[in-house]
Amino acid sequence: MKTFLTALLICLVMPVCAQQAITASGGTLRVLDKITGRTQDLEFGNGQTQTVELMAITMTECRYPSGNQSGDAYAFLTILYNNAADPVFRGWMIASAPALNALDHPRYDVWALRCSSE
Template identity: 70%
Template sequence: MRKVLTVLAMLMAQPLAAQDATTAPGGTLRVLDKITGRTHDLELRNGETGTVGLLAVTMMECRFPTGNRTGDAFALLSIVYNNEPDPVFRGWMIASAPALNALDHQRYDVWALRCSSE
């Protein structure tokens, strides 16, 4: 029994294998203007910038689990407010967990919806 527990402990201590991801040509983001209550969907290609009000959102990359295009989207974004020199957000957003790494802004919410197929 002790050997079994030792082997289980060793297996559990091993890092999990990383999930393979495929880069899509772009993706869809949703932007909520908290003042007006309106939502806007931005369909952007990688490297493209879209604007909603005073917000400029650049999608640098969109990834999805290999073999599961409809699976979770991971979007690498840079978000600038009112042409400020520094972005208010720069990082990965995950479609299934938008609060994990969210834009912290008084007027806008942004979250990833899906990666595009073309």
């Protein structure tokens, strides 16, 4: 019991160091057409919009953990389908956990792969 209380006290007293994120110049996304089975990798710059068939995908920002560029990328995306006013997806996608915040579309899957180094 004493060991547990000591460990608990250490955890409460020690400051939690948040990992810093670096904003990259852009990133890479993969798009899957579930009907044809075709995948396509797209390179984006931050703020850039690209069109894939009826989808317009905008990557606002791509970030990665400082000191680990090949680490977990996460990208803020806005995806419009068929020129609709409301996006079918708007939020952060995480490369290592694409299902955590995924595009919910009957035909397409989109996920972040990595951030660009340049």
